[in-house]
Amino acid sequence: MITDVKKAAELLKSNDDFLILSHANPDGDTLGCAYGLCGMLQKMGKRAKVMCADEIAPRMEFLRDTVIQQNFEEKTIVSVDVADRKLLGDLDAVYGGRIFLAIDHHESRQEFAKYTLVDSDAAAACELIFQIAEEMNAQLDGEIASCLYTGLATDTGCFKYSNTTSRTHIIAAKLMAYEFDVSGINYKLFDMKSKGRLELEQAITQGMEFFCDDRVAVVWLTTELMDRFNGRVDSEDFNGLASLPRQVEGVIIGATVKQKGPATFKISVRTAEPINAGSVCALFGGGGHARAAGCTIEGSIEFVKAKLLPVFEKALKANE
């Protein structure tokens, strides 16, 4: 059943013994929601704990440390920032079928919970947690505020992307009324790089190829290259590389080609207006959004290149 902020607040107030679930391969939004909500409920005198199928990256461990994990049998299961049961990872089999309340902001989502609060205008699911907090008149503190802030910052690239709204900034302003280390969090989220990641970026950038008068840039993450960095980087260090090619001035289409198997390549496409990344990827059976999309192509590197480039060229020509 689709519900609203007011009703979601009531549901949380009138229940207890909460298990809050984050999505697998967790990001700052799902963790910020989970630990922020957990802290809030505990402050209301309720019992609450958080679970996630995968480990938390070191840069986000501070979120976990904002709450004391309590031991009890869960009665009320809440999922946060989870668009699909499957995204719970290994937790789906155990809890996926009995989720009481799902709080999320993804446009295309599956209804799997008894109650679903969804607002795709929210830049981050943490915006919804904050609205619920206001509705519940919940007491916040610096630690809860740091969790919710982390969600906002993560999903908006620190208020940089087009999903940022006036509301996002207003919530950030209200959160900053509590004391927490804003610049320290942002350093961890956005600026800090491991030595291995720095070297990885170097290697990838060195192999960047330009086409169509430098309006297309492609980088290759071959298994050979990834093996070379094995042990020197965390798996986390392979995230967020898709934005590298589009950073180059004049590049309208940036593609990151990641080798998934001997002859399987996953392609992430990032575009500038007016090129629609989703439409481009749809031609290969993939999909996504206007500015960011993905698809998979089977074949050799040469085959992938021979398939992609004419499509990119055509898309550029069609929009000239």
Added chain:
Amino acid sequence: MITDVKKAAELLKSNDDFLILSHANPDGDTLGCAYGLCGMLQKMGKRAKVMCADEIAPRMEFLRDTVIQQNFEEKTIVSVDVADRKLLGDLDAVYGGRIFLAIDHHESRQEFAKYTLVDSDAAAACELIFQIAEEMNAQLDGEIASCLYTGLATDTGCFKYSNTTSRTHIIAAKLMAYEFDVSGINYKLFDMKSKGRLELEQAITQGMEFFCDDRVAVVWLTTELMDRFNGRVDSEDFNGLASLPRQVEGVIIGATVKQKGPATFKISVRTAEPINAGSVCALFGGGGHARAAGCTIEGSIEFVKAKLLPVFEKALKANE
């Protein structure tokens, strides 16, 4: 005479024929203030124009295009984001002595204008322009809002740095009520890199040296390296490199050493808590802030290294 927002608003309302001056080597804050204020005054039926001693970097040219430059003899000169007359560059000789109103947010500043509005709690001078606009009941539009937003984003690293306050976010929220291309501006300010800049960063990162158990990182911008990139990068591309070494996980002190002459080196130091960059640089006759400071050392590269490293080591030891 030190003045406040209310009085500054009155001064602007009761005068006309404005010349607004940005500081030399202009950044997004000084330009955002200048063009935002210019647009605002023009919308009030006044005459206003902007001058700056140096050229505007291509990525910020959109600010200039928000207003129509008018031709008239200036009666009222206003400086924005200018902490010292000298920072007007070549315009100082002509206008520095007859500035009517200076609007600024720098902590250490020289009083050089008839009226000075200064608030060092403001993350950007654009915060003050916005407050003046509210006080004047000025009509804003998307173009004016885009100018003021650019100032906020520039001086806070897109709301990332510790100078960001609740007020900064509230102003951003109010500005975003007008229509302008937020993500496009942020792409230009923060993500877009020229091909040359990308190669320059590669070369610099490749030469990064680590000391003191990887807690110190140093990069070298020798004249030889800069000459190698001559013609392939804009002078603008040599800006903002000082933050590179500190990005590496675990680095507490990051130094960027830029060669200014055969035996003259300018050192930019960035530190994490608790190391005070200003105190470190003061030992070499330089200075600055707790997290960012600079100094100049005369001698060979080897001499610079031999001078710097023991000081860095001592600072780390003293704070262990």
